[in-house]
Structure formats: structure tokens, C-alpha cells
Amino acid sequence: MDPICNIKKCLYDELQQITLIVAGHNKCRVQTDKENSLKLKVVNIAKMASASDIVFDALRQAIIKGELADGEPLRQDEIASLFNTSRIPVREALSRLEQQGLVRTERYKGAFVAGISTDEVAEIFNFRSLVESTVIAAAVMKIKPGTLAEARDYYEIFSKTQDPMEWGELNRKFHYTLYKDSELPFHLSIINNTLDRVDRYLRAQLTMTDGVPKANKEHLGILQACEDGSAERAADLTQEHILGAKDVLIEFLEKHRRPA
Amino acid sequence: MDPICNIKKCLYDELQQITLIVAGHNKCRVQTDKENSLKLKVVNIAKMASASDIVFDALRQAIIKGELADGEPLRQDEIASLFNTSRIPVREALSRLEQQGLVRTERYKGAFVAGISTDEVAEIFNFRSLVESTVIAAAVMKIKPGTLAEARDYYEIFSKTQDPMEWGELNRKFHYTLYKDSELPFHLSIINNTLDRVDRYLRAQLTMTDGVPKANKEHLGILQACEDGSAERAADLTQEHILGAKDVLIEFLEKHRRPA
DNA sequence: ATTAATTATATTGGATCCAATTTGCAATAT
DNA sequence: ATATTGCAAATTGGATCCAATATAATTAAT
Numbered sequence: 001m002d003p004i005c006n007i008k009k010c011l012y013d014e015l016q017q018i019t020l021i022v023a024g025h026n027k028c029r030v031q032t033d034k035e036n037s038l039k040l041k042v043v044n045i046a047k048m049a050s051a052s053d054i055v056f057d058a059l060r061q062a063i064i065k066g067e068l069a070d071g072e073p074l075r076q077d078e079i080a081s082l083f084n085t086s087r088i089p090v091r092e093a094l095s096r097l098e099q100q101g102l103v104r105t106e107r108y109k110g111a112f113v114a115g116i117s118t119d120e121v122a123e124i125f126n127f128r129s130l131v132e133s134t135v136i137a138a139a140v141m142k143i144k145p146g147t148l149a150e151a152r153d154y155y156e157i158f159s160k161t162q163d164p165m166e167w168g169e170l171n172r173k174f175h176y177t178l179y180k181d182s183e184l185p186f187h188l189s190i191i192n193n194t195l196d197r198v199d200r201y202l203r204a205q206l207t208m209t210d211g212v213p214k215a216n217k218e219h220l221g222i223l224q225a226c227e228d229g230s231a232e233r234a235a236d237l238t239q240e241h242i243l244g245a246k247d248v249l250i251e252f253l254e255k256h257r258r259p260a
Numbered sequence: 261m262d263p264i265c266n267i268k269k270c271l272y273d274e275l276q277q278i279t280l281i282v283a284g285h286n287k288c289r290v291q292t293d294k295e296n297s298l299k300l301k302v303v304n305i306a307k308m309a310s311a312s313d314i315v316f317d318a319l320r321q322a323i324i325k326g327e328l329a330d331g332e333p334l335r336q337d338e339i340a341s342l343f344n345t346s347r348i349p350v351r352e353a354l355s356r357l358e359q360q361g362l363v364r365t366e367r368y369k370g371a372f373v374a375g376i377s378t379d380e381v382a383e384i385f386n387f388r389s390l391v392e393s394t395v396i397a398a399a400v401m402k403i404k405p406g407t408l409a410e411a412r413d414y415y416e417i418f419s420k421t422q423d424p425m426e427w428g429e430l431n432r433k434f435h436y437t438l439y440k441d442s443e444l445p446f447h448l449s450i451i452n453n454t455l456d457r458v459d460r461y462l463r464a465q466l467t468m469t470d471g472v473p474k475a476n477k478e479h480l481g482i483l484q485a486c487e488d489g490s491a492e493r494a495a496d497l498t499q500e501h502i503l504g505a506k507d508v509l510i511e512f513l514e515k516h517r518r519p520a
Numbered sequence: 521a522t523t524a525a526t527t528a529t530a531t532t533g534g535a536t537c538c539a540a541t542t543t544g545c546a547a548t549a550t
Numbered sequence: 551a552t553a554t555t556g557c558a559a560a561t562t563g564g565a566t567c568c569a570a571t572a573t574a575a576t577t578a579a580t
Binding site: 345349 | 563564565566570571572573
């Protein structure tokens with residue numbers, strides 16, 4: 001139980017650099033120093049996820065992947081027993097999800113998966129086209145060598161993969177790869193939160209109407225613009241890509257969705 | 261205790277429309293119907309704030325007004341006794357604030373007011389100029405008659421008021437008034453969250469360097485563009501206004517702030 | 521005297537318990 | 551039959567308690 005004893009034991013086992021978990025919580029990197037004495041150095045501490053973090057991530061994933069239907073109630077007891085915790089971490093997770101807009105709660109009634117109207121979907125896509133085109137333009141200027149290769153990899157996999165469940169994930173990774181060199185962390189986090197709100201509809205539309213070939217073609221255009229170092233073209237194509245996706249998605253939703 | 265008894269009692273007291281609180285919670289509007297019989301109608305139900313909502317709002321206000329300094333620890337016990345609650349609602353409020361980026365938490369160490377670097381401030385202002393200019397352009401097209409008068413009121417008060425504490429509030433209200441007719445709720449909520457992150461720095465700069473005359477002049481320009489129905493000019497001026505404010509603020513921060 | 525080890529205290533994370541509220545259902549009255 | 555009332559189950563909001571961890575203070579060791 002004592003963390004120091006734990007470390008000593010590990011150090012006697014392996015006298016080089018090791019990674020261990022102290023008392024089951026903080027992850028520490030431990031090294032012997034140059035004289036090989038048993039001094040320890042905490043090189044890197046990674047925050048271990050709390051129960052509420054785990055619940056939050058799991059629910060978030062389930063919602064954005066569309067595994068939980070819009071409006072579905074999220075019972076605290078149910079979720080708590082699912083994760084073998086009490087309701088306290090569940091409630092914290094739910095209140096965070098509400099803050100992000102993925103969940104809607106009513107006092108004494110509980111939390112529900114927050115569906116969004118077609119109008120809101122349209123608005124969000126307009127927002128995306130505005131922000132993402134700006135970000136990709138900024139990214140192209142300082143794009144790193146490995147990034148283009150990485151993006152091309154995602155592009156290739158995206159065009160080849162048959163599993164519809166992976167399309168959403170790959171699509172997102174492709175775009176994010178091209179955005180991340182912009183070094184605009186605030187913009188990136190906004191983009192991520194925004195995508196969370198519409199990802200499940202996008203996934204549904206991609207799989208049910210086979211929007212992959214079109215998306216794929218447009219991805220190639222964006223990728224080539226980045227490879228050419230043309231920020232303006234990358235921005236324009238990104239804008240078109242998103243606004244085009246909006247139209248397809250709206251049409252899809254109006255057909256497949258009973259008005260809420 | 262019984263809500264029905266409560267309502268009956270109120271109805272015998274006053275036979276016209278009344279507002280009452282049932283069992284201390286939901287607020288209901290109650291009316292007699294046309295025959296003046298004692299039937300009740302729940303006209304409007306307003307969700308009563310939970311303890312966690314109250315704590316959330318109060319902490320949020322304290323942070324964005326700058327009453328709590330960056331990095332200041334937010335002790336659960338302290339806050340709980342301040343609001344006469346247990347730590348549970350406090351923790352929910354803190355996790356929501358963290359999700360919004362106003363608070364940073366470290367496991368087993370607690371929550372702290374999340375300060376942001378000068379780079380982040382700059383990035384956020386660039387983001388604001390992008391989004392807010394777009395929104396004001398959309399708003400100008402469908403601006404309602406009362407809105408212009410309302411905005412002009414805020415402009416007048418802003419130019420006259422002497423209390424530095426009110427400047428931040430009035431500045432925000434002025435802009436929000438001009439944005440709200442855009443009917444873009446998603447954009448508006450993003451703008452609000454974004455402003456929350458930088459509002460306290462803006463307030464500090466406004467009061468300490470007397471940036472009011474400049475802001476005021478620019479507000480007038482924006483207002484006139486809206487009155488003229490010129491979406492493009494309103495957007496351009498908004499962009500200039502925000503980017504100009506960014507430069508002043510950055511300079512201010514670099515002078516008055518020890519590097520974190 | 522300085523460094524390491526130990527203890528004590530403060531603080532957070534989580535579990536369990538209780539109170540307030542909603543909701544569905546049965547019973548009653550009109 | 552229909553509307554109203556009363557009651558019970560389900561569910562959430564919050565309080566209190568305990569465990570895990572971090573930090574400060576103290577003691578021991580060299």
C-alpha cells in the first residue's frame with residue numbers, strides 16, 4: 001500500500017527506467033540516476049482518470065456515435081450500476097455533458113440525450129464551414145511534413161474501408177489531422193465540441209446513403225490543395241465540402257426523421 | 261404542504277390571475293377561467309433553480325467579473341458553507357465550469373480559476389472577430405424595430421456612466437442586443453461562452469486605461485451601420501472593433517501581468 | 521545542519537442514506 | 551363514463567459519512 005515501498009520493490013526488480021503505477025493512481029516514470037543509485041525521479045505524471053471522467057467519456061462516445069437515440073432517458077441508477085459506481089460520478093458526468101449540449105436535463109425528471117432540430121443542424125454546419133475553413137487556411141501555412149502523409153493515409157483508408165461504423169471516425173480524423181498544425185487550440189476545441197453535436201447524424205447519413213464516394217473525392221481535393229500549399233483553395237474547398245454535406249444531411253434528415 | 265390546498269387558498273384570496281409558488285418549487289401562473297369558476301390553469305412553469313445551478317451562476321459571475329483572481333483555488337468546503345449546501349452541488353457546478361473552460365481542476369488537488377495566456381487571449385479575439393462579424397451581418401437583415409432603440413439606449417448609457425464596474429456589463433449588452441435578432445442560437449451561445457473566457461481581462465483593461473471613448477466611438481459606427489441596414493459595413497466595423505480591442509488588450513496584459 | 525522518513529492535517533473522490541418531486545395507478549365521487 | 555382524489559413506486563437532489571491522496575509539520579538519521 002505504501003507508495004515508497006512499491007517504488008523500491010520495482011527498482012530492485014529492474015534497475016533501468018521503468019513505468020509504474022503508484023498506489024493505483026498517478027502514473028510515474030522512474031529512473032535510476034547516473035551513478036545507478038536508487039534515487040527516483042518522477043519524470044512525468046499523467047492524471048489517472050476519475051470515475052466521473054470515465055463515465056463522461058463513455059457516455060459522450062455513445063452519444064456521438066449514435067448508440068443512444070435522441071431523447072433517450074439516461075437514468076442515473078442504470079448508468080451507475082453499469083460502471084460499478086455510485087450515482088455521484090454519474091451526475092457529474094451528466095452535468096458536464098449538459099454543459100456541452102449533448103444532454104438535456106429537467107429537474108426531478110432526469111437527463112435525456114439532446115436531439116437537435118434540422119434548423120440547428122443547418123446552423124451548426126454553417127458555423128463549421130466558417131470556422132473550419134479559417135482554421136485550415138491557418139494550418140496550411142505552417143503544415144508539418146509528416147502531417148500530409150498522415151492525412152493521405154487517412155484518406156486512403158477512408159476510401160477503402162468497408163465498415164460503415166469506421167467512416168465517421170476516419171472522416172473526423174482526416175479533417176482533424178489537417179487542422180491540428182494551425183496551432184489554434186481554442187479553435188480546435190470548439191470544432192471538436194461542435195462536431196460532437198452533429199457527428200451521429202453525419203454517420204447515419206454516410207452509412208445509409210453511401211455518401212463516401214462524394215466525401216472521398218472532396219477530401220482528395222482538400223488534401224491536394226494543402227500539398228500545394230494553397231491556403232485559399234484549401235479553405236474554399238473545405239467550405240464547399242461542409243456546406244455540401246449540410247444540404248445532403250438536411251435532405252436525409254427531413255426524409256428519415258419524424259419531426260420532434 | 262399539499263400543493264392543491266395551497267392553490268385553493270390562493271384562489272380564495274384573489275380571484276384574478278396570480279402568480280404563486282407551489283410547495284416552494286415550481287413557479288406557476290394561475291387564472292380563473294371565463295365563468296370565474298375555481299378551475300386552475302398552469303399558464304407558465306418556470307424551472308426553479310437547483311442549488312448546483314445557483315452555485316454555478318454565482319461562480320461564473322464572480323470569475324467573469326474578475327472578482328476571483330486567476331489561479332485562485334476554489335475550495336469545495338468553503339464554497340459549500342458560503343451557499344449553505346453540501347459539497348455535492350458545488351462539485352457539479354465546478355465540473356460544469358471546467359467543461360466551459362473557466363476552471364481547471366487537478367485530481368485530489370482541487371479546482372482553480374483558469375487563467376489564460378496572452379496567446380490564447382489573442383486567439384480568442386481572432387475567433388470572436390470571425391464569428392461576431394458573421395452574426396451581426398445575419399442580424400442586420402432581420403433586425404426588429406425595437407432592437408435598434410434598445411441598442412441605442414445601451415450606447416447612450418455606456419457613454420455616460422461613470423461606474424467602471426458597469427462598463428463591462430453594458431458593453432456586452434450593447435453587442436448582444438445587436439446580435440440577438442440573427443436567430444442563430446448556436447452562434448449566440450458560442451459567443452457567450454467565448455466572451456466569458458476573456459470578459460474579466462477586457463473589464464480590467466477598460467477601467468484601467470479608460471478605453472471607453474474609443475469603444476464608444478466604434479459602437480456608434482456599428483450602430484449606425486445597423487440603422488442604415490448595411491450588413492457588410494456592420495460586419496467590417498465589428499471585425500475592426502474586436503481586432504483593435506485585441507491589440508490594446510494584449511499590450512495591456514503584457515504590461516500588467518507577470519508571466520504565468 | 522541537512523536530508524530523509526514519519527506523522528498529522530487538509531482536501532478531494534466516492535458511497536450510502538434521506539428528502540423532495542414526479543408519475544402511474546387505483547379508488548372514489550359526480 | 552369521466553373527472554378527481556389519494557396513494558405507491560420510481561427517480562432525482564442533496565447531506566452526511568468514509569476512503570484515498572496531497573501537503574505541511576515534525577521527528578529521526580546521517
